[in-house]
Structures are given as C-alpha cells and as structure tokens.
Amino acid sequence: MTDAISEAPRALEREAEKNDIRTRWLLATPAIVIIFLFATAPLFVMVVYSFLAPGDYGNVKWEFSLDGWTNVLVQRDIFDDTLMWADAHLSIFWRSLSLSVITTFLTLVFGVPTAWFIATQPPGRREVWLFLITVPFWTNLLVRTIAIQELIRAEGVINNTLLFVGLINAPIQMMFTDFAIAFGMTYVYLPLMVLPVYAAVEKLDFRLVEAAHDLYAGRWVAFRRVILPLIKPGIIAGSILVFIPSLGAYVTPRVLGGGKNLMFGNLIELQFGAGRNWPLGAALSLMLMAAVMVSLIYYVRVTSREQSDG
Amino acid sequence: MAEPARPTRGYSVRTLPGFAIVALFTFVALYAPIAILVVFSFNAGTSLAIWEGFSLRWYVQAAQNEQVLDAGLRSLYLAGFSASIATVAATMAALATTRTRRFPGRTMIYALINQPLMVPEIVTAVALLIVFAAVKVWTGHTSMIYLIAAHTAFCVPFAYLPIRARLETMDNTLEVAARDLYAPPWKVFTRVTLPLMWPGIIAGLMLAFVISMDDVVITEFVKSAGQDTLPTYMLGQLRRVVTPEINAISTVILVVGAILVSLFFALTMRRR
Numbered sequence: 066m067t068d069a070i071s072e073a074p075r076a077l078e079r080e081a082e083k084n085d086i087r088t089r090w091l092l093a094t095p096a097i098v099i100i101f102l103f104a105t106a107p108l109f110v111m112v113v114y115s116f117l118a119p120g121d122y123g124n125v126k127w128e129f130s131l132d133g134w135t136n137v138l139v140q141r142d143i144f145d146d147t148l149m150w151a152d153a154h155l156s157i158f159w160r161s162l163s164l165s166v167i168t169t170f171l172t173l174v175f176g177v178p179t180a181w182f183i184a185t186q187p188p189g190r191r192e193v194w195l196f197l198i199t200v201p202f203w204t205n206l207l208v209r210t211i212a213i214q215e216l217i218r219a220e221g222v223i224n225n226t227l228l229f230v231g232l233i234n235a236p237i238q239m240m241f242t243d244f245a246i247a248f249g250m251t252y253v254y255l256p257l258m259v260l261p262v263y264a265a266v267e268k269l270d271f272r273l274v275e276a277a278h279d280l281y282a283g284r285w286v287a288f289r290r291v292i293l294p295l296i297k298p299g300i301i302a303g304s305i306l307v308f309i310p311s312l313g314a315y316v317t318p319r320v321l322g323g324g325k326n327l328m329f330g331n332l333i334e335l336q337f338g339a340g341r342n343w344p345l346g347a348a349l350s351l352m353l354m355a356a357v358m359v360s361l362i363y364y365v366r367v368t369s370r371e372q373s374d375g
Numbered sequence: 376m377a378e379p380a381r382p383t384r385g386y387s388v389r390t391l392p393g394f395a396i397v398a399l400f401t402f403v404a405l406y407a408p409i410a411i412l413v414v415f416s417f418n419a420g421t422s423l424a425i426w427e428g429f430s431l432r433w434y435v436q437a438a439q440n441e442q443v444l445d446a447g448l449r450s451l452y453l454a455g456f457s458a459s460i461a462t463v464a465a466t467m468a469a470l471a472t473t474r475t476r477r478f479p480g481r482t483m484i485y486a487l488i489n490q491p492l493m494v495p496e497i498v499t500a501v502a503l504l505i506v507f508a509a510v511k512v513w514t515g516h517t518s519m520i521y522l523i524a525a526h527t528a529f530c531v532p533f534a535y536l537p538i539r540a541r542l543e544t545m546d547n548t549l550e551v552a553a554r555d556l557y558a559p560p561w562k563v564f565t566r567v568t569l570p571l572m573w574p575g576i577i578a579g580l581m582l583a584f585v586i587s588m589d590d591v592v593i594t595e596f597v598k599s600a601g602q603d604t605l606p607t608y609m610l611g612q613l614r615r616v617v618t619p620e621i622n623a624i625s626t627v628i629l630v631v632g633a634i635l636v637s638l639f640f641a642l643t644m645r646r647r
Contacts, residue, residue: 086478092471093484096464096531103528104491107502114505124508175401178391182398185389194402196640201405203636205589207606208625211613212408215415215423215622222411225424255405274388288391313495315592320613330497337501337596347505350498357495 108354115347123341133344137352154332161329164247164318165311169258171251172307176258177300183259184266195263202256210320213249214240217321241323249321250311257310258303265299298367305364309357329353409629416622423619433623443624446608450588453519453604457526458534458583464527465534465583466576470568473542491529499529500596507597517599525597526587533586534579537643541575578642581635588632 118130140151183194201209216222217239224236239245269292277287315330322328327335333353336346416434420427437443465488472484491499507521549571553563591606598607605628612621 085475089471089475089478090480092467096468096535097484097487099461099464099524100487100490100528100531103503103524104494104499105487107499107506108494110506111498111502175397175404178394178397179401181391181394192644197402198405199640200633200636201409203585203639204409204632205606205625205628207589207591207609208412208628209409211609211621211625212412214613215412215617216408218423220422220424222424252404252408255401271388278388284392287388310495313497315497315500316610320610330495333497333501334596337504343505346501350501354494354498358493361493 111347111350115344115351117344119342119344121341123337123343125343130344133342133348136342136345137348157327157329157332160243160326161312164243164250164328165308167247168250168254168311169304169307171247172255172258173300173304175251176255176303177262179255180259180262180299180303181266184263184269191267195260198256198259206253207316207320209253210249210317213245213252214320217245217248240321241326243322243326245321246314246318246326246328249317250314253317254307254310257306261302261306262296262299265296265302269295298370301367302364305360305367309360309364312356312360313353412622413626413629415619416626418619418622421618423617423622433619434627437620437623437627440620442603442608443605443620446603446605449519449602450604450606453522453526454584454587456523457530457587458580460523460527461530461583462534462538462576462580465531465579466538466572468531469535469538469542469575473539474545474547488535489532492532496529496590496592500593503593504596511599519602521597521599522594522602522604525593526590529590529593530583530587534583537578537582537639538572538575540643541572541578545571574642578639581639581642585632585635585639588628 114125115133116129116131117125118128118132120126136151137154138151139148141148179198183191183198186194214221218224219236219238219240223239224233227233228236239248273295274287274291277291278284282290313330314328315334318326318328318331319334322331329349330353333346333349336342336349340346415423415426417429417431418425418427419430419432468484468488472481472488475481503521503525507525511517511521550563550567553567554560558566589606590604591610594604595607595610598604603611605624609621609624
C-alpha cells in the first residue's frame with residue numbers, strides 16, 4: 066500500500082477523532098464545573114484561610130499569619146503569653162486515632178466471619194445475604210446512630226433489660242463515653258468491612274485449603290498459613306474503608322459522645338462555632354484530609370496489586 | 376470409582392468453627408437496633424424502652440408538627456432539585472467517559488468526578504461554609520441556592536456510578552445499526568441510546584436522591600437560619616428530651632429509603 070492512498074482517510078480519521086474528543090469534553094463540562102466550583106475550589110480557599118489571622122467574632126482578618134497551623138500543637142496562654150502544648154488537641158487526636166483503630170478491629174472481628182459465612186453459602190443465597198448487609202448501609206446514617214443512642218441510653222432497652230433481669234442495680238452509663246462512639250461506629254461502618262472481605266473469600270480457591278488439609282495441616286494452621294494470606298488484600302481494603310470514615314466521623318461522635326468526647330471532626334466544627342478560630346479549623350481540616358489521602362493512596366495500591374495478581 | 380487415599384477430615388473446608396454463629400449474631404445485631412427503634416415509634420407511652428401499648432399518636436403528632444412538615448418538604452425539594460441536576464450532569468459525563476479509548480484528560484475527568492468521595496464530609500462542609508459565608512455577606516442573598524449547589528456537587532459521583540456501569544455493559548451494535556440506516560446522531564441518541572441507558576439513569580437518580588436526603592454534615596454547615604432539612608432538624612432535637620416522635624420520623628425515613636434502595640437493586644441487578 067502506498068502512502069498517497071492511505072494518507073487521505075487517515076487525515077479524515079484524525080479529524081473525526083479530534084471532534085469526538087472535543088464532544089466528550091463538552092459533555093463532561095457541566096459535571097466538572099459543578100464539582101470544581103462546589104467541592105474542589107473551596108478546598109483551595111481553605112488553604113488560603115489557614116494562613117490568615119482569626120477574626121474577633123469568627124471569620125478571618127486578611128493578614129498573613131501562621132497561627133492557624135501553630136495553634137494545632139501549641140497554645141498561647143491568655144494571661145502571660147507563654148507557649149504551651151495544646152493538650153486538648155493532642156488528646157482529641159489520640160482519641161480519634163485510637164477509636165478508629167478500635168472500630169476497625171471490631172469490624173474485623175464481626176465482619177470477617179460474616180463475609181466468610183456469606184461467601185460460603187450456595188450461590189443463589191449469597192445475593193440475599195449480601196442484600197441484607199447492604200440495606201442498612203444505605204439507610205440514613207443519622208437514623209442508625211439514633212437507634213444506637215436509644216439502645217444504650219440510661220433509660221434505654223439494654224439498661225432496662227439488665228435491670229429487669231437483675232444483673233445490675235443501677236443503669237450503666239454508656240452514653241457520652243468513648244465506648245459509645247466505638248460501638249456506634251462499628252455498627253454504622255460494618256458493611257464497609259464485609260463487602261471487600263466477601264469479595265476476597267469468594268475468589269478463594271478452596272482446593273488450596275483442601276491441599277493444606279491433605280498435607281496434614283490442622284484447621285488453625287490451614288487458616289493462618291493458607292486462608293489468611295489469600296484473603297489478606299480484602300482484609301486490608303476493608304480495614305482502610307472502615308478506618309477512613311471513622312477518622313473523619315462527625316455525626317456519630319456528636320450524637321453518642323456528647324460535648325466532651327470530641328473527635329477530629331468535632332474539633333474542626335468547634336473552631337467554626339464557639340472556638341471562633343477559622344484558620345485553626347482550616348488547618349485541622351487540611352490535616353485530616355492529608356491523613357485520609359495517605360490512607361486512600363495505600364488503599365489504591367493494595368487493591369490494584371490484588372487486581373494484577375488475580 | 377475409587378477415591379484417592381486422603382486423610383479423613385470429617386468436616387468441610389468451607390466452614391470454620393464459630394464463624395457461622397458470629398455471622399448470624401452480626402445479622403441480628405445489625406437489624407435489632409433498627410427494629411427496636413421502629414417498634415417504639417408505635418409506643419402509646421413516652422418511653423423509648425418500656426412498651427405501653429400500641430398507638431399511632433407519635434405519627435399523628437409528627438404529622439401535625441409544623442417544623443417537621445416544613446423540614447420534610449424542604450428535604451424533598453432539595454433532594455429532588457439536586458438529584459435531578461446531578462443526574463443530568465452525570466449522564467452527560469458518563470457518555471463522555473465510557474465506550475472510548477483513553478483520551479487526553481480522561482483520567483482527570485474521572486478524578487474530578489470522584490473527588491467529593493475522597494474528602495471527608497466534614498472537610499467539604501467547612502470549606503463550603505468558608506466560601507458561602509463570604510458569598511452570603513457579599514451578595515446579601517441567602518436562599519436555598521447554596522444548599523442546592525452543595526448537594527448537587529456531592530450527588531454527581533453517586534449518580535455517575537450506576538449510569539457509567541450501565542453504559543459499559545451496553546453493547547453498541549444497535550446504535551451502529553441505526554447509524555447504518557442513516558439515522559441522524561440526535562435520533563440515534565434519543566431513539567436508541569437513551570432508552571437503553573434508561574435503567575442506569577433512573578438508578579443514578581434514585582441513589583443521588585437518597586444520598587441528598589440522608590445528608591447531615593454538609594447541610595448543617597451550609598444552611599442559613601430557618602433552612603433545616605429533616606436530618607438537621609432531628610440532629611437539633613436530639614439535644615432536648617427525646618420522645619418516640621423522633622422514632623416515628625425515623626421510621627418514615629427508613630421506609631422511604633428502603634423502598635428506594637430496593638428499587639435501585641432491582642434496576643441494577645436485572646441486567647445480569
């Protein structure tokens with residue numbers, strides 16, 4: 066084939082492709098503009114705000130200041146102007162981190178057996194069980210949190226039942242504790258653990274487990290040495306999926322933790338309310354976002370490795 | 376046929392001791408709190424834990440509560456508007472990004488569309504608070520437009536998911552056939568492509584609607600005075616004495632949500 070003949074259609078083709086790409090960009094424009102204006106751009110504005118001085122009644126003064134960022138860790142004493150560690154912030158960071166880890170652990174304890182159970186059901190029944198796991202997840206988060214609150218209140222169902230049976234003499238204080246927050250978050254985020262672990266168990270080649278048994282591995286050894294390594298990517302994925310929203314949780318700690326047991330999200334809110342320190346709130350938000358981004362990048366790496374292996 | 380010699384196990388490799396019990400416990404624990412919440416919405420007394428007989432009084436009370444009706448209508452109106460706009464934008468974006476080779480900028484479009492999912496809600500909420508506070512001062516305008524804008528933005532990725540999934544499984548032979556029969560592009564789209572992707576669009580619309588209806592955090596930070604939606608109204612009420620009226624409202628939300636989610640599943644599963 067000579068070039069002279071193939072050149073003309075190729076140019077046409079290139080023209081058509083260019084047109085196609087232009088049409089595609091035009092089609093994507095409304096979505097891009099909406100998201101850029103009302104989700105992405107405000108994040109950049111927040112970066113600017115974190116470097117301004119707090120206004121006296123909230124909002125900001127338009128002068129450069131690093132106080133927003135330094136206030137994350139240190140506070141200036143109102144009376145003698147000395148610097149000291151912001152103990153309250155440190156304890157809230159610690160609470161956020163430890164409660165998120167505890168929540169992740171608890172969802173593992175309940176989520177892995179549940180995922181295993183669903184994945185080992187006959188194929189037709191799996192979808193029903195999966196549906197049962199997914200439905201609560203799509204129901205209103207606030208309503209599910211209220212359900213937990215009503216359960217663990219001083220005059221709630223759990224305390225009333227225990228009192229009635231005679232196991233306790235006075236109601237146990239469960240509301241407004243760290244326990245309540247961890248319990249509530251485990252409840253609301255459990256499906257996020259079950260789904261990826263289920264996907265991993267479903268792909269598991271059970272002949273490998275049989276082989277392990279045939280080679281005289283006991284059940285525990287087979288679980289630890291064969292099953293666990295094979296479903297590990299699913300477990301890591303589920304753990305990150307639970308950890309991320311736990312770290313940024315706002316509604317659950319607000320409803321179940323009350324005014325004292327703050328988490329990261331509530332500390333951010335405080336700066337825009339009674340704290341009247343918007344730059345600090347902006348800096349804290351950016352820190353939270355950074356922590357989530359790191360977890361997300363790790364998640365993407367784990368799941369893409371899983372795909373290339375599978 | 377002779378079985379190959381192997382050690383007898385006497386159990387299935389598919390079961391692990393205790394797992395089924397933990398799983399069943401989990402299923403019960405997942406539904407029990409919701410069930411209890413629903414049961415006590417029908418309580419004749421004011422308690423959330425002591426049953427005093429069946430009554431619909433809390434539903435009646437909620438239905439006569441001006442604030443509840445107001446917030447409920449506002450939620451519907453907000454979700455209806457935001458989900459519709461988001462679905463139109465998401466449908467166009469899905470058409471732009473599927474059934475094509477990689478083209479310059481496609482990854483960027485993906486990343487932007489999914490961006491609201493990557494950032495914690497509280498962060499988006501305060502970022503919008505900062506921006507809208509300035510805009511509100513600057514323009515003196517405090518209508519629902521801010522809430523609609525914020526909701527539309529975070530609804531787009533949710534509407535996009537099912538529409539894109541639908542388009543990716545759709546085979547384009549019918550469209551090629553229509554084109555071969557000299558149908559103009561617009562006709563191919565309205566008579567062939569659109570009817571084929573319709574279940575995906577409806578599923579996306581419903582998902583976006585549910586997500587908007589359920590939102591608390593962003594709404595709480597963006598709303599101006601007197602713009603409570605049902606979730607932010609309930610959040611405010613939790614600070615006071617809680618009566619089964621909250622349960623009655625919650626039950627209505629649960630039922631509406633469950634219907635929408637079941638429809639969503641029906642629409643997205645059928646093609647398999």
